Amino acid sequence: MSLVSHFNGLYYAGREKFTVQFSVSTHGLIEFELGERERVAIALQGTVLELIGDPGVTLQISWSGHDGRHALLCGEPEIFDKLLSLNIPPPAREHISELQARQHGRLKGERHRVPVYLALIAAFFVGAYFTLHYSAPLIADMIPYEWEQKIGAMAFENYQVGKKTVSDKTVTDAVDAIIKRIDQFDGADIEYQVAVVDADMINAFAFPGGYVVVTTGLIENADNPEQVAGVLAHELTHVLQRHSMRKLVRQAGMGVLIGIVFGDVSALSQLIELSAQLDSLSFDRDQERSADDGAIEIMTAAGLSPRHLAAFFEKIQKADELTGNIPELFQTHPLTDERSKRVSAAAEPEQVFQFDLDWELVKQAI
Known part of the structure; x- marks a missing residue:
């Protein structure tokens, strides 16, 4: 019996978008359900993996079918641990490891930038307050x-x-x-x-x-x-x-x-x-x-x-x-x-x- 992990993601089929929960089996099969009747199953071997978004920490698993291009997006870092536990060829493993390291570095950088963002936001509002407070008499x-x-x-x-x-x-x-x-x-x-x-x-x-x-x-x-x-x-x-x-x-x-x-x-x-x-x-x-x-x-x-x-x-x-x-x-x-x-x-x-x-x-x- 194969072990299965579940992840939350967004599935794009052309211009349509669906929120899904998908699983990755130990044999590298990605599966999820659309509604009550349709079930999607795609082998990891036939997909392309890359990081997208800003700051580039979301994993995109994409593939082409007879009805056009499909993509599954997942922002959970644990997905990489699951993929690396699979029995996959060395080149694919190296690529996934590289993506994981890149995501980890960007997430770490984001954590360091959060205080800076908060400080800039606070400075903006404080500056706006004092501008409003001291300029109001003159403008009135x-x-x-x-x-x-x-x-x-x-x-x-x-x-x-x-x-x-x-x-x-x-x-x-x-x-x-x-x-x-x-x-x-x-x-x-x-x-x-x-x-x-x-x-x-x-x-x-x-x-x-x-x-x-x-x-x-x-x-x-x-x-x-x-x-x-x-x-x-x-x-x-x-x-x-x-x-x-x-x-x-x-x-x-x-x-x-x-x-x-x-x-x-x-x-x-x-x-x-x-x-x-x-x-x-x-x-x-x-x-x-x-x-x-x-x-x-x-x-x-x-x-x-x-x-x-x-x-x-x-x-x-x-x-x-x-x-x-x-x-x-x-x-x-x-x-x-x-x-x-x-x-x-x-x-x-x-x-x-x-x-x-x-x-x-x-x-x-x-």
């Missing part, structure tokens, strides 16, 4: 303001889908008065558009291009309009310093960055698609610190004490500690003790301004 600043307005308008429109906006003039006029005061002292030529959204969450944010969202939850939890002004001054600073655009550019990836550099309008379409994520983007510590500084500068120029913003931070932080629920505002704008202390320590304005608003009436209107 290259985006035309018309693009920024379109991105912000789309994000502003998408955010309001399915949400109820407040139209009561007592509320909208109060928010408009706050925005107009900030607009006078923010140093930017932007015409802000504001929507007050009926939502319990304590939040406010500004999209690129000057599109502002204020939630009723923010108004209800603010002790006075000056606190809301502080939050909005912070949010608008993010827009003025293009923090949102920088985050968006980083998320877009290298392809869009290249498109922006060369003025490819398709890059705008991709940025607009990503704009739906703008309301949930988090800012890093440097950006938050910079937005705090911008808010302090705007508030001081507008005659509003920065301590109103600090007081609001402290109030919401205490509520968070009591309930364990992180306010929406702090989920995307993490508050640290250092930030709170810096705002509290800011200089007071020389001339104090107070909004002529009945804040309790505004809350009741909500």
